[in-house]
Amino acid sequence: MTGSSPINPNVQTIIASLKDKPGALLPILHGIQDELGYIPAETVPAIADALNLSRAEVHGVISFYHYFRDTPPGKTTIHLCRAESCQAMGAKDLENHVKNRLGIDYHETTKDGVFSLEPVYCLGLCACSPSMQIGNEVYGRVSAESFDSTIEALS
Amino acid sequence: MTTTVYVPCDSGALCLGADKVASKIVEEAKNRNIDINLIRNGSRGLFWLEPLVEVSTDKGRIAYGPVQPHDVVSLFDAGFLTAGTHPLALGLTDEIPYLKQQERLTFARVGITDPASLDDYLAHDGYRGLKNALILSGADIVKHVTDSGLRGRGGAAFPTGIKWNTVLNTVSEQKYIICNADEGDSGTYSDRMIMEGDPFVLIEGMTIAGIAVGATQGYIYLRCEYPHSHKALNTAISKAYEAGYLGDSILGSGKKFDLEVRLGAGAYICGEETSLMESLEGKRGLVRFKPPLPAISGLFGKPTVVNNVISLASVPIILDKGGEYYKNFGMGRSRGTLPIQLAGNLKQPGLIELAFGVTLRELLYDFGGGSASGRPIKAVQVGGPLGAYLPESQFDTLVDYEAFAAIWAVLGHGGIVAFDDTVDMAEMARYSMEFCKIESCGKCTPCRIGSTRGMEVIEDIIKGHDLNKNIPLLRDLCNTLLNGSLCALGGMTPYPVLSALNHFPADFGIADQADAA
Numbered sequence: 001m002t003g004s005s006p007i008n009p010n011v012q013t014i015i016a017s018l019k020d021k022p023g024a025l026l027p028i029l030h031g032i033q034d035e036l037g038y039i040p041a042e043t044v045p046a047i048a049d050a051l052n053l054s055r056a057e058v059h060g061v062i063s064f065y066h067y068f069r070d071t072p073p074g075k076t077t078i079h080l081c082r083a084e085s086c087q088a089m090g091a092k093d094l095e096n097h098v099k100n101r102l103g104i105d106y107h108e109t110t111k112d113g114v115f116s117l118e119p120v121y122c123l124g125l126c127a128c129s130p131s132m133q134i135g136n137e138v139y140g141r142v143s144a145e146s147f148d149s150t151i152e153a154l155s
Numbered sequence: 156m157t158t159t160v161y162v163p164c165d166s167g168a169l170c171l172g173a174d175k176v177a178s179k180i181v182e183e184a185k186n187r188n189i190d191i192n193l194i195r196n197g198s199r200g201l202f203w204l205e206p207l208v209e210v211s212t213d214k215g216r217i218a219y220g221p222v223q224p225h226d227v228v229s230l231f232d233a234g235f236l237t238a239g240t241h242p243l244a245l246g247l248t249d250e251i252p253y254l255k256q257q258e259r260l261t262f263a264r265v266g267i268t269d270p271a272s273l274d275d276y277l278a279h280d281g282y283r284g285l286k287n288a289l290i291l292s293g294a295d296i297v298k299h300v301t302d303s304g305l306r307g308r309g310g311a312a313f314p315t316g317i318k319w320n321t322v323l324n325t326v327s328e329q330k331y332i333i334c335n336a337d338e339g340d341s342g343t344y345s346d347r348m349i350m351e352g353d354p355f356v357l358i359e360g361m362t363i364a365g366i367a368v369g370a371t372q373g374y375i376y377l378r379c380e381y382p383h384s385h386k387a388l389n390t391a392i393s394k395a396y397e398a399g400y401l402g403d404s405i406l407g408s409g410k411k412f413d414l415e416v417r418l419g420a421g422a423y424i425c426g427e428e429t430s431l432m433e434s435l436e437g438k439r440g441l442v443r444f445k446p447p448l449p450a451i452s453g454l455f456g457k458p459t460v461v462n463n464v465i466s467l468a469s470v471p472i473i474l475d476k477g478g479e480y481y482k483n484f485g486m487g488r489s490r491g492t493l494p495i496q497l498a499g500n501l502k503q504p505g506l507i508e509l510a511f512g513v514t515l516r517e518l519l520y521d522f523g524g525g526s527a528s529g530r531p532i533k534a535v536q537v538g539g540p541l542g543a544y545l546p547e548s549q550f551d552t553l554v555d556y557e558a559f560a561a562i563w564a565v566l567g568h569g570g571i572v573a574f575d576d577t578v579d580m581a582e583m584a585r586y587s588m589e590f591c592k593i594e595s596c597g598k599c600t601p602c603r604i605g606s607t608r609g610m611e612v613i614e615d616i617i618k619g620h621d622l623n624k625n626i627p628l629l630r631d632l633c634n635t636l637l638n639g640s641l642c643a644l645g646g647m648t649p650y651p652v653l654s655a656l657n658h659f660p661a662d663f664g665i666a667d668q669a670d671a672a
Contacts, residue, residue, distance in 0.1 A: 022436075022455065023417070023437040026418065026434065026437055027417065030379070030418055030420070060439055061437070061439055064596075066421035067420035067421030067422075068421075083540065084341045084342060084499065084540060084572045085342045088573060088574045088578065089500055121341060121540075121593075122340070122380070123380050124166065124344040124347040125167055126341065126342050126343070126499065126504070126570070127167055127203075127496070127497065128202055128504075129498065133380070136383075138166050138169055140171050141171065
């Protein structure tokens with residue numbers, strides 16, 4: 001590939017350090033998303049080139065997995081569990097509250113760029129339903145009130 | 156004298172504030188000039204009591220819970236370090252009936268040891284299975300596993316020994332052990348508890364598997380929704396390498412086994428073994444046709460053992476105490492123990508490891524204490540999002556693979572989610588189709604198109620449109636999914652959908668079973 005815009009040197013380092021692993025594509029994509037919060041389209045040619053794949057193949061993998069994103073997330077991403085155990089403990093009401101409070105739907109980011117909201121299908125905290133994850137922090141038995149105080153502390 | 160205090164580091168305790176409790180205890184001890192040794196153990200699995208703080212005493216470990224940061228000062232005032240009385244005191248941990256009535260084999264150490272300490276693991280019978288395995292032939296190791304009657308705990312319940320034997324007998328210069336740690340089934344969390352509470356037992360089980368079948372490389376395919384498991388596994392793996400339990404010559408035996416954690420990326424389908432291998436190879440997680448079996452042509456086309464976390468974590472005790480020991484637990488063709496996970500609307504949700512043969516009712520009421528809301532339990536879903544919904548009339552079913560199959564249900568990974576009588580089962584059926592739509596890999600038509608059509612038909616049914624036409628249409632569609640899908644996602648989504656329709660026809664706007672036909 002020629003003529004593509006220069007990419008972040010850290011991304012180049014990530015690609016170079018992982019490309020020789022067997023099945024390197026997912027580790028590389030995780031590495032880039034950990035670094036930048038998303039996988040910018042301009043990194044795709046460099047990934048494809050390093051792994052001897054087509055850009056379509058790399059794009060296909062990025063788009064297959066719910067976790068990978070090609071747009072920047074808000075400063076903080078909230079993963080709210082929608083699965084059965086959480087539903088049995090009021091997750092639907094919580095979901096409505098969260099969407100109203102943030103003014104966004106799933107897969108959207110607040111206008112001020114502070115919060116992104118993503119659904120998740122089980123965090124393995126089913127004995128503490130309903131649950132959510134913010135960054136690497138997990139929260140159980142979440143209520144509308146505890147959600148509000150958690151995000152107030154973060155905004 | 157320094158007192159040892161335990162505050163769990165399991166996600167289930169962390170999500171209820173365990174870190175804040177731990178720092179408050181450290182701070183308060185410092186203020187009072189008291190020496191304590193704080194250990195971050197796994198969870199005992201009594202989640203309604205988390206964060207569960209334990210104190211080591213002459214008589215044994217004493218429990219207090221659920222502890223919040225604002226309770227800490229009063230715990231010190233009450234002399235909890237010397238087993239003082241306090242409203243949150245629960246007495247000796249081992250005497251709590253919920254724990255005392257269990258038969259913990261796979262979970263023997265979880266909640267007791269420090270998951271980050273190899274010494275603690277060794278002091279609690281760790282790596283005894285591996286030491287036995289190192290002096291046995293591969294075929295003899297496999298024989299122990301076969302004799303134990305262990306069946307895949309991930310859900311499919313395929314005999315583990317048979318799978319291992321196929322890999323053992325397939326000649327190849329490279330073979331792999333994969334641990335399926337993509338615990339995506341909602342209502343299940345036993346894999347997570349093992350990985351966070353006793354990661355060495357999984358590492359030991361995988362090492363034994365590698366030695367048994369002649370595989371030198373292992374991968375743990377972990378879902379990215381489990382950041383705490385990721386950290387715990389990587390810590391344990393590096394300690395195992397340092398101490399010679401992993402690497403080029405395990406304990407000087409000349410046998411090699413390397414192990415690495417790989418992260419998934421939020422695709423439920425990657426818990427299906429062939430999709431998982433595609434993902435490990437760096438591709439879209441599309442399900443493969445079988446045959447060839449992964450045991451013959453698996454990861455990168457090489458013979459591969461793919462086992463669930465609990466299956467592999469049950470191997471060390473089988474190699475330590477022998478296949479016969481494990482087999483003596485259980486009933487019929489379901490041998491050994493099952494770590495059952497109670498979830499959803501229950502007073503006392505948690506992890507219960509028991510020999511097969513307990514009834515659902517005992518689990519829901521004797522252990523679970525009935526619903527958290529105090530309302531009647533209307534339905535339970537067993538075995539994850541692809542498991543059937545069971546009505547109260549089926550609560551006497553025994554926890555046994557065959558007993559569940561006999562009522563057109565599945566035990567799966569042993570997750571039980573309870574719903575009270577406010578649940579709308581037509582809405583749950585609609586959700587099952589929606590979940591299948593979101594998670595379908597798209598390779599086969601019944602699952603890819605059928606899930607969307609299924610959602611639409613159930614939405615029509617919920618609106619009361621043309622029930623005479625739409626109910627038979629939904630059944631016909633489910634029949635296509637059941638028989639025409641490539642894997643269990645499309646193939647089993649009809650379980651929750653049809654069981655909801657059959658057992659709760661009123662929620663679909665039809666009067667009784669006869670009309671539901």
